[in-house]
Amino acid sequence: MSSVFKFSLAGVALATIAGCGGPGKEYVDRPAYLRDSSGAVVMAQGYQTCVRASDWTPARGIVACGDATAPAKVAAKPAPKAKPEAKPKAKPEAKPAAKPKKPVPLNITEKIELQNIPFDQAILTDDNKKELAQFLAALRKATKQRQPVQFGAVVVTGHTDRLGSIPYNMKLSERRAVVAKDHLVSAGNVDPKLIFWEGKGPKQPIPVTKFCDNKMNRKQLIECLGPNRRVTVEVVGTALPQPKPAPKPEAKPEAKPAAKPKP
Secondary structure, eight states, X not given: XXXXXXXXXXXXXXXXXXXXXXXGGOOOSSTTBOBOTTSOBOEETTTTEEOBOTTOOGGGOOGGGTSOOOOOOOOOOOOXXXXXXXXXXXXXXXXXXXXXXXXXXXEEEEEEEEOOOOTTOOOOOHHHHHHHHHHHHHHTSOOSSBOOOEEEEEEEEEOOXXXXXXXXXXXXXXXXXXXXXXXHHHTTOSOGGGEEEEEOTTSSOOGGGGGOOTTSOHHHHHHHTGGGSOEEEEEEEEEOBOOOOOOOOOOOOOOOOOOOOOO
């Protein structure tokens, strides 16, 4: 008998061959444990443990030998909560294009004093007529600040100096206002429906005439009070602001001709 065989028998003698009334009676169809001639698993004497074969692996263990346990129930992991879908950011509403501002009409009030009307007369001198024509033309002409003035009303007021009675001077001032009104209409300058007239007599003297002393001789006094003998023409109307000119495009520099190659 060879030494290898004796060693194998000695290893077997260390175990008590018994039918596994407990764990030894379990039969398996795989050589993971040492078995006796009846196929029962060999138990190690004094230890009550199964003798494992050389090809034993934990995966091939059996419950009766204490080498395997019922598979533990793996707790099912809770399904991950679905993340709420991110709401798409609201696109900022496109601002409507700013409407061009309408030009605001300008309120215009201009006045001229046609002075030095002859004493005790209801007429306009040539100088008075010339001044009035220039005044109206300037209002109808566009300037850097505004468009031509659109007349809304023309108020004509007649005045006198302080010489004479109040009732007489009141009538004289009214006649002077009417003369000026008729001149405006006949010259085709103003629509008669826009003209309003009245007489003030000597009630609104020019401030400078307060120095006219009654001790002066009559001719000097009449001449000194000349500014009070007048007709006031006041124009009330509207005009649109003058639009700003568009900026001129910058002139592009002319391209220089390419230099000719030297021969």
